[in-house]
Amino acid sequence: MTEVMVKPIAAVVMSSPTRNSARLIAYALTEKDGQAKGDRFVAASGINGCIPEFGEGQFRDNRKRWRKDGTRTVKVQWGTDKATGQPTYRDVTEGAYVQAYHVIQSFARDGAGALDPDDPDDWEEGHRLGQELARSLAGDHRRALVVTQVDGKTGCVHNHIVIDSIDKATGKSFASSNVKHSVLSRTHDAVLAAQGYEQRNELTSTGWELKEKSEQRGLDKHQKWSAGASPSEPEPFSFAVLKERIRTVLEDTGYTDFDGYAEALAGVGVVVEKRGKKGRGLTYQMKRRGADGEYIEPSPSDRRRASRLGRFAMLDHVEETIQRNAELAAQAAPKPAMSAAQMRAAMASSLDDALAERRSESAAALAAQWEQERRAEEMMAEARRAGFEAAMAPAEPSPESADDGVAVADGSDADGPDAKLADKVVLDAWDLQKRRLRTPDRGAMRSAGMGYAEVDAAIAAWRALDEPKTAWEREQEAEQQRAVETVEDVAEVSAPAAADTTPAPAPATAGSRAEAPSTSEVRTAAPHESPLRKRRPTREREVAAWEQMVQIDERWRAQLAAGEPLDGALAKGLRSATLERYEDALDTSVAFELWRRAAKLAEARRAVEVHQDKALADAMRAEVAAGDHAWDGEPSTLAELRHEATRRELTSREKALKSVREADLEVNHEDGLERPPNAGGMER
Secondary structure: OOOOOOEEEOEEEEEEEEOOHHHHHHHHHOOOOOOOOOOOOOEEEEEOOOOHHHHHHHHHHHHHHOOOOOEEEEEEEEEEOOOOOOEEEEEEEEEOOOOEEEEEEEEOOOOOOOOOOOOHHHHHHHHHHHHHHHHHHHOOOOOEEEEEEOOOOOOOOEEEEEEEOEOOOOOOEOOHHHHOHHHHHHHHHHHHHHOOEEEOOOOOOOOOOOOOOOHHHHHHHHHHHHOOOOOOOOOOOOHHHHHHHHHHHHHOOOOOOHHHHHHHHHHOOEEEEEEOOOOOEEEEEEOOEOOOOOEOOOOHHHEEEHHHHOHHHOHHHHHHHHHHHHHHHHHHOOOOOOOHHHHHHHHHHHHHHHHHHHHHHHHHHHHHHHHHHHHHHHHHHHHHHHHHHHHHOOOOOOHHHHHHOOOOOOOOOOOOOOHHHHOOOOEOHHHHHHOOOOOEOHHHHHHOOOOHHHHHHHHHHHHHOOOOOOHHHHHHHHHHHHHHHHHHHHHHHHHHHHHHHOOOOOOOOOOOOOOOOOHHHHHOOOOOOOHHHHOOOOOHHHHHHHHHHHHHHHHHHHHHHHOOOOOHHHHOOOOHHHHHHHHHHOOHHHHHHHHHHHHHHHHHHHHHHHHOOHHHHHHHHHHHHOOOOOOOOOOOOHHHHHHHHHOOOOOHHHHHHHHHHHHOOEEOOOOOOEEOOOHHHOOO
16 A cells, blocks of 8 residues: 655644724735835735735625624723823724634744745745635635735744635624634644645744843853853853753763753753643753852753743753654664564564455455446446337338238237337426427336336337327326316306396495305316415414415416416415415416516516616506416526516616616706606707
8 A cells, every 4th residue: 555645844823803804904915114015925815706905895895795894982002191100092993793813824934844935836835725724714605815924023934814704605704613723723734634744833933043132242251261261250151051061962862761861961060840731841050160169059040941042952852852862772772582482473473464465455356356347237237228229219111011001009019119118108297288398207207106217118119109198198188178177067057046046236335245256266166176285384474375375276277277367366466485485386387377477577577677667567567467477578487487586686788778768867856857858959
């Protein structure tokens, strides 16, 4: 098995929220005092549609869209009153919500896994890793800005990542728990691992070796004391001498644990102690000699923490040195001779490893063979299916059979297509009713219990027989005929009864009105029960809309089957949201007509908004009320009708027409009438 080579990387991350994204973005992109144009950053890019030059505008527009652009005023300490010594405050306006999150990703500049701040290739790699971290944090619908810089105090390659707190798709705010330091660190390490890097976590604010301002002065004093210039004075402290003694011990290979390291330091006049709750900190003390040559009592100024000396003196480097010495000691130690039992065990272990590798190779070869056999079986099955369809295709009649003039009954020829199988074909009701296309519905046939092969064979036989009428079509025709006969029977029975019992018309009086069913109501009595009746809503406020949909589904279906005009009054006040909720349970033809009606009403509304043609809009609404849903330019598919009915915004062409139409109107403020410019031949 080939091992994947990983590259070391040393990087840290930190984060903080901000209520002023404009200030944060300006800090990341704007040059500091004294910098030339373009010196502030070496790379800048956006995630999820963010453009660096317009990032703040995009963030602001997104906040306005989701109504999270409010502000608040807070008091912040601004200084101190010199006369009273009391702190002074000023009012600062900031966002009412957190506007963005600031993530800083910084890479080491030296050591293992460092990125060179002077190498443009390392700039590009650091920027790419920043983009990957931004994508992991921002997701698919949150804008983010990534700016790579090398102009910091430490000179490290680092990224400023600004993440918009508002999701542009849902309006939800960013979860601050995602940038909690422990969570953010794990996310960062996972991103680096996915990019082929191994996190070393060696980046700290401490350089490899640090200096103090008075280091040279202290070294000069110590050199004069060593030369005997002032024998009566004690040995002076020197920061440089302390570091030199520690380096000398680190180069030694005679110790293999921390206690040995401490003894070696004591031999050169240095005391080391562990500090901190976890014992990861180190403190070094330089032992100074007095005039008599003995060590004197140490003072606090003789002590320095390892972080003040440099990383070479910190515990991580000390442990690496101890590990190095232990490995050298193990290599130098003579290896004991192996006994016969140990040799047999080693040989057995090698043999086991060889057998395991051989079994693994055999298993891989067997799996590959099985895969080849499976593919061969699939190819053979596909070939058998193709041959079956070719055999079921209608053959060209030969001249001899044409001259015989012998008629063959449907399905009676054993070598021909199976008529009984072809009779099982179910057609697509939508294509048949709206487009007059007889298209097989494979899904309906599968729902009826037919297998995939049986469906393919039935369709092939049906086409071979020149697409005869199927059992499904005959059943549909019978159902429509029963619906028409039921409507006619109801009308014939109701008409004589109404003629016998209805009295002569009397003059209408206040408060009284004759209540009799209209002819259209009698003729549109529903002969079937809508599936919606089984979906009565539990909320009382939704019952009225549900009852309206039930009546529309039952009556319109009967009217469509009988070829009668639709009763537009039933759909008065129907909302598109109600139609979308119950559409799946409606009859297909009824749903199509309802979407035609909704699209026509939407077109009437746009006729007023775009063309200011109220007469046309009123005419279209009157046609809808009469059950006429056709209009010029209406879409032909259900999806397009649904889109036209539900869209609220105007298209770019409609907006242009609307702006031109409004510009052509001139308002006379004296009489309040609108006239086109230059009306009546008046000069412009």
